[in-house]
Amino acid sequence: MVDNKEPIFLKPVLQEKIWGGNKLETEFGMLLPSQKIGESWSISAHPNGVSTIISPKMFEGMGLDTFYQTYPDYFGGKVEERFPLLTKILDASDDLSVQVHPDDIYGLEHEGELGKTECWYVISAEEGSKIVYGHTAQTQEEFKEKIEKQEWKDLFLEIPVQAGDFFDVPHGTIHAIGKGIVILETQQNSDTTYRVYDYDRVDEQGHQRDLHIQQSLDVTRFPHQHPVLKDARHDIEDGYVHHYLSNDYFSVWKWQVDGQMSIFLDEGYYLVTVIKGAGKMRIDEREYKLSLSHSFILPFGTQEIRLTGDLELIASKPNRQVD
Incomplete structure (x- = not known):
């Protein structure tokens, strides 16, 4: 037990992405190891990127995953098997893939981790920026048919965004952050993403990234409904x-x-x-x-x-x- 508990300040984990850029340096002052950094995992205990403690000094260098299990009194006395949330800052220098996340049941059964419900606060957005937020298919069959015909423009719903916008993105929602947007994302502590479409782009080795069509069909909500914020x-x-x-x-x-x-x-x-x-x-x-x-x-x-x-x-x- 630690009395007079101080705030826990954390060092982020920087993630290189095919769509990343350098705004985390030019706009946020972070020292970047490359010019393709897409995500700062600011508060994370996920195995794919664990934030480490900067202060208090007595915990300096400890990973958040270890701290969460070792000092449960900081979190109410009882803790889960894994820290429940993950927060990120994302710099979309290019369009992210159109994707969807599973719910907890599907995620645990197929990926061994919880599903992913998330939300976005738009920190900045270049003029003309858009996101994909939903789809037009009424049924799973219609969704599959439009994918097979590559009717992407007809399938995906795009909406313009600006700084200060907020979006609820429950599991099962087709979505993609567009080029020129920086967001703060709050999400479940999961790294499971199913790609529906990735613009046929290739990485530095000339390889296309994997798509996950069957999983996307399994977990997408039909028909799409925009969540209503009660803010x-x-x-x-x-x-x-x-x-x-x-x-x-x-x-x-x-x-x-x-x-x-x-x-x-x-x-x-x-x-x-x-x-x-x-x-x-x-x-x-x-x-x-x-x-x-x-x-x-x-x-x-x-x-x-x-x-x-x-x-x-x-x-x-x-x-x-x-x-």
Whole structure:
């Protein structure tokens, strides 16, 4: 047991992608190992990329996966087999593949891990940027037929996006982030993706990436329905709290600060990333500097934080109850 638990600041894992770019360096100040970095796994305990602790010093260098299991009191005393969430910043220098994710039952049966429900906050978007968000097929058979005929324009629904947009992307939703978009993604801790279409592009070795047509047919929702957000914004002091969604897996908020603002937290632990600006966070008698792209966990039992500066943060907390 550790008393007076401090926030856990984490070092992200940078993932190279065929569609990645360098905005995580030019816009967020990260030092990139290449100019094709597509994702910063900011808060991750997934085996494919585990964030490590920067502070407090007593935990420095420890992986989040190990910390989660070793210090359960930071997470309410009871923990799952795997840390439940994963948050990322994505830089789409090119279009991502059109894809879909399974639910928990299918994911566990076929991939050995949970499914993937996610959501996106659009940090920036170049003029004319679009996403794929849904499809036109009414049935699985119609979906398969359009794929076989390569009727991509008729099959996929595209919508324009701009900075500040938020999208709920439940499992079974056909989707793709378009070129020129940077997002903060909150998702279940899963790395299972089924590609439907990848623009026939090839990697540096001249190979096309695998498609997963049968799995996509198995898990896609028919017909597509746009999720309806029941979001709400509350103005407080020098800023506001915008609650975007709560589902079976997580709740997500934006904290906008222009001056000083106190936030009172419900029970649970919170995952937080600074997506704009800089400032300070005060918890009890301790103060922490916050800069762009900083990501941290507010431990279970944190009741109030006071934020100062010009800041935008995306916060989330898991909703699954541990038996």
